[in-house]
Amino acid sequence: MPFKKKKFRNRLEARLDDLASQTEELRQQVVDRAPGVRDSLVDMLPDKDQLRDLRDDLFDRLPDGVADKVPDKVKPKKRSKLKRVAFLGVLTGAGAAAFAAVKGKGQTPPRPEPFPAPPTPPAPADVTAPKPAKKAPAKKP
Numbered sequence: 001m002p003f004k005k006k007k008f009r010n011r012l013e014a015r016l017d018d019l020a021s022q023t024e025e026l027r028q029q030v031v032d033r034a035p036g037v038r039d040s041l042v043d044m045l046p047d048k049d050q051l052r053d054l055r056d057d058l059f060d061r062l063p064d065g066v067a068d069k070v071p072d073k074v075k076p077k078k079r080s081k082l083k084r085v086a087f088l089g090v091l092t093g094a095g096a097a098a099f100a101a102v103k104g105k106g107q108t109p110p111r112p113e114p115f116p117a118p119p120t121p122p123a124p125a126d127v128t129a130p131k132p133a134k135k136a137p138a139k140k141p
Helices: 002-044 048-061 064-069 081-106
Strands: none
Touching: none
């Protein structure tokens, strides 16, 4: 029996030596083919928005108990359409304000002259206060 074990061990060591010698060749083949394989894999990947949509759909399909146990980093953030529209509106408004500021800088008309103050009426020099009316004597009963 000890003789068989040595034979088996020698065969394993021979196979290991063959595999070790092939390692460098295989490594070189991988290096040579890597750019083409990488490019083909990148072409097959969906874009970022598609991946987010897929993630959101998968998360929606999870049962409530499982969805609660998922870490917060993995949970999809609620992206509302209202925020997108509001951002677009703010961006458009800022662009319009900048355009108006640039366009108005060169064509600013001169400031108009202020209106003249109205003349004050002359005060009469001899103004006397009206005389109070005389009271009628009270009748006796």
